[in-house]
């Protein structure tokens with residue numbers, strides 16, 4: 075049983091036989107991708123305050139030292155991003171700061187916001203005004219918190235990390251698998267196109283890796299909402315010296331992800347943390363958000379490869395490199411999808427995951443996001459150019 079899953083109301087049946095089958099998967103069992111995608115983004119680290127203290131993470135600052143970006147700072151980052159041809163504002167930051175962060179709460183209140191989610195909503199609106207589509211990963215969220223921001227995001231995400239109880243998540247306030255799974259399930263209930271993933275090398279074993287991937291699959295089968303699964307190796311830094319997974323481990327776990335997940339879910343590896351070149355043949359078809367102008371604030375020691383390097387990786391793999399939006403095409407309404415779209419639309423009509431027909435015509439993108447995609451301004455044109463696949467020409 076997954077620790078805390080029932081406590082958070084998540085009912086999952088992970089079949090032992092499916093775990094065994096996945097444990098037997100090797101890179102030879104999966105196919106290389108037809109194309110390799112990436113998104114151009116800017117990273118907006120809204121606050122470094124965080125209620126958790128994951129031992130692998132250098133991102134968070136303790137109370138008294140944590141930062142909070144002003145909306146002017148958010149606007150400035152987004153403006154630079156739009157100017158550099160990005161389509162995505164990636165809002166990822168500390169999990170809902172608890173009451174130890176008195177000064178963060180006081181500042182939010184002085185600016186007229188009740189919570190970090192209220193503030194995130196305003197920040198997403200700024201991103202949209204500047205011509206970027208928000209993708210927010212604020213960590214664990216209740217359904218009410220998700221509802222506060224869902225309609226101003228093109229897609230959202232949270233890493234499951236692992237279904238295992240690991241020492242890296244120890245301490246009085248800690249990430250719990252049950253709560254992560256509930257966040258992923260909440261997104262499904264609210265029809266939010268969603269990114270999740272596993273963090274590899276934080277103390278989980280092979281069986282737990284298989285179980286984590288199958289848990290994601292099971293939630294996706296229920297809601298059809300997962301767009302991509304990130305297979306992220308833990309990276310060494312000042313707080314984490316317990317090592318990073320070997321190439322052999324990454325190859326095997328990436329192949330397991332490809333084998334565990336249905337075709338419509340992309341398998342992503344971050345090219346700044348993982349040896350992407352050596353992993354493509356294990357079923358990777360996405361390189362995630364890559365920023366031409368900002369750091370990866372979670373892993374600032376690992377800089378983004380330039381576009382030319384991504385092209386080299388794709389060339390080596392014999393797959394074309396294609397820029398994508400932060401929301402995958404299968405979640406767009408049919409009139410916004412391109413003529414060449416041949417995937418499994420997430421509108422209930424494809425039946426790839428056996429969704430019931432009464433769910434047909436589900437709207438994944440909100441009227442706000444649809445308006446941004448259709449707008450007759452420079453940003454709208456940039457989004458549509460990426461959709462048509464002509465952004466790299």
Ligand SMILES: O=c1nc2n(C[C@H](O)[C@H](O)[C@H](O)CO)c3cc(O)ccc3cc-2c(=O)[nH]1
Pocket residue numbers: 113115117162164166209210211230231232233269270302304342344361362363364370371372399400401
């Ligand atoms: O730059 C990063 N982008 C991260 N991203 C962004 C991701 O690369 C893109 O934003 C998505 O592919 C959407 O385009 C995440 C997104 C999530 O929803 C969940 C986790 C991550 C993790 C990272 C990360 O560690 N670094």
Ligand SMILES: C[C@H]1O[C@@H](n2cnc3c(N)ncnc32)[C@H](O)[C@@H]1O
Pocket residue numbers: 130131132166211232233235272273306307308309310311314347372373
């Ligand atoms: C956004 C995501 O960043 C990941 N994250 C946090 N710290 C590290 C690290 N040292 N190495 C790799 N990934 C990390 C977590 O998986 C988090 O969910």
Ligand code: MET
Pocket residue numbers: 124133166167168169211212213214232233372
């Ligand atoms: C900066 S880490 C990413 C967001 C969130 N704190 C989480 O761990 O899920």
Ligand code: SF4
Pocket residue numbers: 124125126127128131132133134167168169213
């Ligand atoms: S990984 Fe996310 S939740 Fe964990 S300490 Fe870092 S910011 Fe907080």
